[in-house]
Amino acid sequence: MPTPAWSTNDDGSQLSAGRGETALTVGGTFVFNPETGKSEPKPGTSPVAEDPYQYMADVHCRSGGSDTPDRGCLTMTCPPKTPGGEAGTPVIWRQAPKSITNPVWTDYPAVSGPTCLYGPQPGNVLADIAARILTDFRQLPVNPGTLQAQPLPHTLKGAPTNLYTSTTEQSFNVTILGQTVHLTAIPTSYTYTFGDGTTLGPTPATGYSIPQSEWLTTDTRTSHAYTDTGNYPASVTTTFTGTYSVNNGPPLPINGTLNLTTPPITIQVWKTERALVADTCEQNPQSWGCPGTEPQ
Template identity: 30%
Template sequence: MRLASLVVLAALSAASLAPTTVGGSGCASNSAWSGNCSVSNNGSQVDVGGSANQPGSGGGSGTGGAGSSPGRGGSNGNSGTGSTGNAAPATEECPIVGCRGNYSVVTYPDVTIDDLASFVPARPSLGGEPAGFGVVGTPTNIIAAASTHTLTGPLLGWDVTVRFRPAGYVFDYGDGSNTRTTTGGATWASLGLPQFSPTSTSHVYRERGTYTVSLTLQYSADVDFGSGWRPVPGYVNAPAPPYTLEVLEVRTALVDRTCAENPSGPGC
């Protein structure tokens, strides 16, 4: 940022240039350059010099003059002299970023998982295949589904947007077994697998009976105060509606007639 003007000399004759000081410029007593400027006048030329070592400045010095030929001021530690008859306004390198003015810094609060208690994420879905059933000793495919979504509202005195992203699926299969995965699973058909194939979320029941499967989805959270997403450490838990299934035993036997033909036959 450059501040104009340091010196303005308007077509003054050499005889009229009596010794003087420069006012209303960067070298004024109330300037950031105060104490770092020098002005001299020999009756035919006015020389202005400056030096500073402040944030935003190269710490250089230079002098420029008003006389008969173009001149250049020094910068970055170099110096130069010159003169010009009708000089354009000289410029002063601003020594402090932003220079004059009042500034304020906005600091956003640190957000914890507990602070997000008023933001309730969507519940995941939970199911399985075969739908409502399982077979002892073979994989029962358990499937959950959830998606990334956002909620808006007040938080710690600010209007914010909270983003929830599925991060972990904690399955409780109802027989004392549980597992955590980073996926909710998928159907056998979408995976290109035959029925009763093992998957990342399937479970093998060892005894027949009725079981209730539960799921807790762990959401990771981010907040946006209007300047970009900021991650919140930890997880927000969201339970899924329970899923109940009947696990059956399957027995095979060679018979010469179907159960319709022989209702009292093996397995009928």
């Protein structure tokens, strides 16, 4: 059996992949969800915690191998993607617990039947993708979302100004080293920069819109009270974690994050003044404090 290919991840952990019974192993704490057929974060833990399973692309899916014609292995072909290019190799994705030495590999339930891997050494291709996936992840055209404020553009000094953001999980299909790779960017935390030298976060709170009747009176988890008048550029930085899968293989965690900041919005902070007046604005539109009048 050929020797597996090894690569080192950013955190010093090793990724391994090769022909035969070897596995592509990555750091990160995931559990298998039979309802979705995916490896997902365990509730209450970090989205990049360690997956208890290891995976491999079994290249025995060919004549003389361990699989039979009814699996589609012997009849499946993987033609070159480009003229004169190399033909692909049919593989079956398998999984096994990391905690077991010399495990019995079982078919990965989320992928039925063989899929194609391209490259003269499929295992090496998987390891090479794993070694560079964070760089490719950080180059995706992920939308950072938007920042909203209530009220906007004017708010009052000392009153709570409600800020909230909106962004979504985003998926991309790209080609890396000749392989089809599906990447998913998942927003997980937010850091609010209020423009006056203060910040909030990172926090999992996206905030939310509140009724106009509650503006300037209601504190929310993401509201902020400005202590001085002026114009302040506010923004929010979203931290995305990610997963990737190669040629419809199992989703694997990306060991690293992507941080994106929204364009700033200008919040104009005013102050209030009180005075006794003889008439209402309906009685005298030129009365002190009425719209369009100059401060006295």
